[in-house]
Amino acid sequence: MTAHTAIHNPREADHPIHAQFTSRFSPRGFTPKALTEEEVLAVLEAARWAPSASNNQPWRFAYGLRGDAAFGKIADSLVPFNRSWAEKAAALIVVASRTTIEKDGADVPVPTHAFDAGAAWGYLALQAHHAGLIAHAMAGFDPKTLAENLKLPEGYVLHAVVAVGEHGNIENLPEVLQAREVPSNRFPLDKVAAHGKFV
Numbered sequence: 653m654t655a656h657t658a659i660h661n662p663r664e665a666d667h668p669i670h671a672q673f674t675s676r677f678s679p680r681g682f683t684p685k686a687l688t689e690e691e692v693l694a695v696l697e698a699a700r701w702a703p704s705a706s707n708n709q710p711w712r713f714a715y716g717l718r719g720d721a722a723f724g725k726i727a728d729s730l731v732p733f734n735r736s737w738a739e740k741a742a743a744l745i746v747v748a749s750r751t752t753i754e755k756d757g758a759d760v761p762v763p764t765h766a767f768d769a770g771a772a773w774g775y776l777a778l779q780a781h782h783a784g785l786i787a788h789a790m791a792g793f794d795p796k797t798l799a800e801n802l803k804l805p806e807g808y809v810l811h812a813v814v815a816v817g818e819h820g821n822i823e824n825l826p827e828v829l830q831a832r833e834v835p836s837n838r839f840p841l842d843k844v845a846a847h848g849k850f851v
């Protein structure tokens with residue numbers, strides 16, 4: 653049995669929602685299982701179907717599979733803490749967005765590019781969860797290194813690196829990470845949403 657099924661999930665929704673939202677979380681322990689390119693593409697396929705302003709689809713993804721050159725280039729950009737666990741993932745996916753679109757031969761700004769890319773990452777994470785995988789986003793990377801390593805095109809912005817793979821047994825993690833391998837809670841809904849005003 654993997655830790656995925658063994659970990660106690662204390663999360664309780666304040667209002668009735670689909671269980672996928674509380675059962676998904678961001679662990680750091682991976683099994684050694686590799687992912688095929690097809691499995692990674694299936695996760696990205698879900699991201700592709702996210703909504704975006706004017707259907708601009710400004711999200712862009714670059715990925716590597718553990719052991720290949722692209723994976724190494726992405727892993728090299730991670731801050732040491734993230735690298736320590738994320739380089740054991742089966743795949744690393746970089747989430748970026750293009751800040752403009754081409755319209756009538758001119759580059760027009762897309763003010764919602766980051767919002768749209770965030771929605772795509774959310775879809776990606778839930779699809780990974782449905783596929784029995786884990787997806788853990790990281791903002792802890794060096795953007796200069798990552799941009800250089802992947803030859804980031806001009807006008808693209810980096811948002812996150814996502815570690816994807818099969819959830820490993822908690823005992824294989826260093827003790828300090830074992831303590832963090834639990835689903836976190838959230839602010840109560842009334843601390844973030846109110847009728848007719850912001851809280």
Ligand SMILES: Cc1cc2nc3c(=O)[nH]c(=O)nc-3n(C[C@H](O)[C@H](O)[C@H](O)COP(=O)(O)O)c2cc1C
Pocket residue numbers: 676677678679734788789790791792793812834835836
């Ligand atoms: C944009 C973004 C950046 C994050 N950066 C990191 C990171 O650098 N390192 C890390 O260990 N976790 C990182 N996380 C994971 C969050 O800490 C985690 O999603 C949050 O605590 C909520 O927990 P959950 O995903 O398990 O529900 C990041 C998550 C997001 C969405």
